[in-house]
Every structure is written in structure tokens, then in C-alpha cells.
Amino acid sequence: MRKQILIVDDSASLRQVVSITLENAGYDVIDAEDGAKALAMLDGKKVHLVICDVNMPVMDGITFVKKVKQMPNYRFLPIIMLTTESRESRKLEGQAAGAKAWVVKPFQPEQMLAAVSKLILP
Amino acid sequence: MKSALSFKLLSTQSLERGQLFFWMPILLGIIAAATLLSYFEKADPLIAPGFILLIAILTGWLLQRSHSHAIERLKQEQKQINLNDAAFYTRVLPVWSKQVNTSHRDGDQAIAKLTVLFGEIVSKLGTMLKMSKHNSATGKDHEKSFIEAVASSQRDIQSVFKDLKAALETVNDSKDMLLAEVTMYSANMKDMADEARQVAFQSQIIALNAEIEAARAGEAGRAFAAVVSEMRQLAYISGDTSKKMSKKAESIDAAMSRFYGEDREMSAKESLHVSRAESMLNDIVERFNVITHELEDSVKAMEGESRQIRDDISSALVALQFQDRVSQVMVHVADNINALSELIGSGTHNLDADNWLREMESHFSVDEEYTNLRDTESTSAAPSALTFF
Numbered sequence: 001m002r003k004q005i006l007i008v009d010d011s012a013s014l015r016q017v018v019s020i021t022l023e024n025a026g027y028d029v030i031d032a033e034d035g036a037k038a039l040a041m042l043d044g045k046k047v048h049l050v051i052c053d054v055n056m057p058v059m060d061g062i063t064f065v066k067k068v069k070q071m072p073n074y075r076f077l078p079i080i081m082l083t084t085e086s087r088e089s090r091k092l093e094g095q096a097a098g099a100k101a102w103v104v105k106p107f108q109p110e111q112m113l114a115a116v117s118k119l120i121l122p
Numbered sequence: 123m124k125s126a127l128s129f130k131l132l133s134t135q136s137l138e139r140g141q142l143f144f145w146m147p148i149l150l151g152i153i154a155a156a157t158l159l160s161y162f163e164k165a166d167p168l169i170a171p172g173f174i175l176l177i178a179i180l181t182g183w184l185l186q187r188s189h190s191h192a193i194e195r196l197k198q199e200q201k202q203i204n205l206n207d208a209a210f211y212t213r214v215l216p217v218w219s220k221q222v223n224t225s226h227r228d229g230d231q232a233i234a235k236l237t238v239l240f241g242e243i244v245s246k247l248g249t250m251l252k253m254s255k256h257n258s259a260t261g262k263d264h265e266k267s268f269i270e271a272v273a274s275s276q277r278d279i280q281s282v283f284k285d286l287k288a289a290l291e292t293v294n295d296s297k298d299m300l301l302a303e304v305t306m307y308s309a310n311m312k313d314m315a316d317e318a319r320q321v322a323f324q325s326q327i328i329a330l331n332a333e334i335e336a337a338r339a340g341e342a343g344r345a346f347a348a349v350v351s352e353m354r355q356l357a358y359i360s361g362d363t364s365k366k367m368s369k370k371a372e373s374i375d376a377a378m379s380r381f382y383g384e385d386r387e388m389s390a391k392e393s394l395h396v397s398r399a400e401s402m403l404n405d406i407v408e409r410f411n412v413i414t415h416e417l418e419d420s421v422k423a424m425e426g427e428s429r430q431i432r433d434d435i436s437s438a439l440v441a442l443q444f445q446d447r448v449s450q451v452m453v454h455v456a457d458n459i460n461a462l463s464e465l466i467g468s469g470t471h472n473l474d475a476d477n478w479l480r481e482m483e484s485h486f487s488v489d490e491e492y493t494n495l496r497d498t499e500s501t502s503a504a505p506s507a508l509t510f511f
Contacts, residue, residue: 009446012230013442016237016241017443084447103507104507
């Protein structure tokens with residue numbers, strides 16, 4: 001069974017780049033443009049990993065991660081933060097919220113795939 | 123806008139000068155009065171200095187009053203200019219903000235479309251490379267299986283021709299054997315016909331002798347003579363039949379000889395045709411082999427080019443991620459312009475740059491924004507970094 005990954009980013013071009021990278025590697029991809037829509041998508045779907053931006057309209061990435069971690073079905077869902085932010089303080093916020101990895105944009109596809117294959121749920 | 127700023131600067135300097143206009147004449151009057159007092163200590167010690175001091179105070183007061191009026195006029199004018207500035211900024215800044223937002227939106231949409239297009243190209247190239255490279259059933263390379271198929275066909279053709287030649291040789295051998303047997307039977311038949319003719323001849327001699335003996339016997343030998351006559355007739359017929367048989371055997375022998383000669387000729391032609399066909403097929407397969415290898419080289423070259431194009435486009439896709447950074451900076455700039463417009467529109471005139479920049483920084487998300495704020499040399503974006511928690 002192919003693993004499904006949810007991409008949350010307000011940038012359409014970034015969603016496309018990440019989708020292409022993951023689909024070429026054999027993953028199924030669904031995407032949302034903000035945290036609120038992503039939360040709605042998680043409901044009733046089997047997702048094995050989430051890649052999430054930090055700065056987004058409606059609901060930012062850190063809030064989204066906190067809300068996901070409160071969902072009983074997704075408490076252990078691995079989340080990778082994909083952002084332009086590289087400050088240590090922001091990384092600590094992500095870690096405290098429950099993210100498993102922090103990738104600074106622009107990412108190299110090999111690097112992203114390495115992170116995904118390491119963290120994705122079996 | 124430049125003139126308004128210049129006016130503000132002039133106004134501030136004038137306020138500082140107003141204090142100077144008041145105190146400077148008084149200070150000079152005090153110094154002058156003290157000097158006169160020390161020189162004219164013995165005669166009218168207080169009249170001249172007091173008069174000078176009075177004049178200095180009056181002069182200072184007049185100057186200060188005049189300056190105060192000028193400042194008041196300046197303040198009125200400045201208030202009018204500030205109102206004009208506010209109207210100017212509240213009209214201009216939203217337009218700037220819209221321009222930035224439009225550019226950001228259009229750029230993002232164009233990059234998104236470009237990304238989709240590039241993504242499709244990469245995907246199609248990947249599919250094409252997979253299709254050309256792998257045989258899904260055997261896992262072998264297509265060009266290898268193609269070359270192997272040609273080589274296998276060549277081997278099959280050689281095998282078929284080898285079998286065909288062997289079969290032709292067997293047929294020829296069988297025909298030779300058959301011809302030899304038929305020739306032998308024909309010779310036997312001829313010998314038998316010769317023997318039968320010899321027997322018939324001797325039977326005629328015997329019949330002739332018997333006829334002579336029957337004639338000698340007279341009346342008693344008449345019946346015997348009739349029998350002998352019949353026997354002689356039969357011997358004659360037998361001899362004639364033997365001659366015919368002998369001739370038929372000779373005809374058969376001659377026909378078999380002709381057939382044998384023609385068959386040899388046909389066999390030689392068959393062998394020649396088979397050899398030519400073999401040679402032609404080998405030539406065709408060889409040419410096909412050459413074409414296949416050329417095709418293989420072309421396919422390899424195309425695969426190499428396709429792989430290079432796919433890798434280049436993948437790199438371009440990575441580069442397009444910078445659009446997100448640009449987009450975020452533009453959003454922040456537009457938000458900041460909007461905030462400034464609202465602040466000016468609300469009538470606030472005392473703008474605090476430090477507070478404003480601190481507030482601006484709190485929304486930053488890209489390294490270049492911090493770099494630009496601190497006015498340090500801008501560097502390109504740091505290479506992507508991965509941190510596991």
C-alpha cells in the first residue's frame with residue numbers, strides 16, 4: 001500500500017514542488033493551503049506523515065501541529081516543518097509543539113526524501 | 123515630500139534659535155555693563171551700565187517676541203503641510219501596497235503554473251526513461267533484448283538452413299538409392315526379357331525339329347504336328363513379347379537416366395537457391411543487426427539527454443522555491459505599507475522609527491529581512507538545513 005502524505009503550505013508553487021518530489025518517489029500526496037483546511041482533511045483520511053509550513057494565513061503551522069497532536073488518531077503522526085524560518089527560537093517552538101524535523105526552504109529533494117523515509121509511519 | 127521634510131527641519135532649528143535670540147543680547151548687555159562698571163568705577167558708576175543693560179533686555183525681549191511670532195506662523199504652516207502629507211500618504215501608500223500585492227500574486231500564480239508544467243515534464247521524462255530502459259516482464263533492457271532477439275533470429279535462420287540442407291541431402295540420397303534400385307530392376311527386367319527371348323528362340327528350334335519329326339512320322343504324326351505348330355506359334359509370340367519387354371526395359375532405363383540427369387541438375391539448382399537464400403537472409407539479419415546497434419546508440423544518447431534535461435528541470439524546480447521567500451518578503455512589505463497608511467490616516471504625527479522597526483521585525487520570517495534591517499551586506503539564502511528533533 002502506498003503511503004499518503006499531507007502537504008500544508010500557502011504557496012501553490014511550493015506545494016507543487018513538494019508533491020512532485022514525493023510522487024516521483026512513490027508516495028501519494030494530498031495538500032491544503034492552510035492549517036484549518038488541513039485539519040479538516042485529516043478527518044476521515046489515513047495520513048502517514050505531514051509536511052507543514054510555519055507562516056500561513058488562517059491558521060499558522062505551529063498552531064496546526066499543536067491541534068494535530070490533540071487528535072487521538074494522530075497523536076503520533078510525524079510532522080516535518082518546512083519553512084523559510086531558520087531562527088533557533090522558532091525551531092524550539094516547532095519542537096515544543098510536537099514536530100519531528102525542521103527543514104529550511106529551499107530544500108533539496110534528496111534531503112526531503114531522506115527525512116520522509118526516516119520518519120514516515122510503517 | 124522633500125520640501126515638507128526640509129520645512130520640518132527648518133522649523134525645529136528655528137525653535138532652538140528663538141531661545142538664543144532672547145538670551146544672547148541680555149548676556150552681551152551684562153558683559154558690556156560689567157566692563158563699563160570696572161572702567162568708570164569712580165564717576166557715575168551705575169548710570170551707563172544700567173542703561174546698557176536695560177537696552178539689552180529690551181532688545182532681547184523684542185527679538186524673542188518677533189521670533190515667537192515667526193515660529194507661530196511656521197507652526198500654522200507646518201500643521202497645514204502635515205495635513206497635506208497625511209492626505210498624500212493615505213492616498214499613495216495603499217496604491218504601493220496594492221502594486222506589491224498584485225506583483226506578489228501574479229508572480230506566485232505564474233511560478234505555480236511553471237512548477238506544474240516543469241513537474242509534468244519531469245514526470246513524463248521519468249516515465250519515458252523507465253519505458254525505454256526496462257522490460258517490465260523480464261527486467262531486461264529493451265535494447266539488449268532487441269539485440270538478443272536479432273542474434274537469436276540469426277541463430278534460428280542458420281539452424282533452419284542447416285536442417286534444410288541436411289534434408290535436401292537426405293532427399294537426394296533417397297532419390298539416388300531409388301534410382302539405383304529402379305535402374306537395377308530395369309536391368310533385371312531386360313535380362314529376364316533376354317532370357318525369355320532366348321527360351322522362345324530355342325522353343326521355336328525345338329518346334330521346328332518336332333515338325334520335321336512329325337512329318338517323318340506321316341499320318342501318325344499329324345496330330346502331333348498340329349500341337350507342335352501351336353507350340354511354335356506360342357514360342358514366336360513369346361519371343362515377340364520378350365522383344366517388347368526388352369524394348370520397354372530399355373525405354374525405362376533411358377527415362378530413368380534422363381530423370382537422373384534432370385534431377386541432378388534440379389538438385390544443384392536447389393542447393394544454389396538455398397545457399398543464395400541463406401546468404402541473403404544472413405545479409406538482412408546483419409544489416410538489421412547494424413541498424414539495431416545504431417538504434418541502441420541513439421536510444422542511449424537520447425536517454426542520456428533526457429536524463430540531463432530531467433535533472434536540469436529538477437534543479438530549476440528547487441530554484442523556484444525562492445519564489446516562496448520572495449513572496450513572504452513582499453507580503454510583509456505590503457502589510458507594512460498598509461499599517462503605515464492606517465497610522466498616518468489616524469492623525470498620528472509622532473512616528474517612532476525604533477518602535478516601528480521592532481514591530482516590523484516581529485513579522486519577519488526570512489533571513490534576508492533581518493539582513494536588510496540591520497543594513498549588513500546581503501548574502502544569498504543559506505543552503506537548506508535539516509534538523510531532526
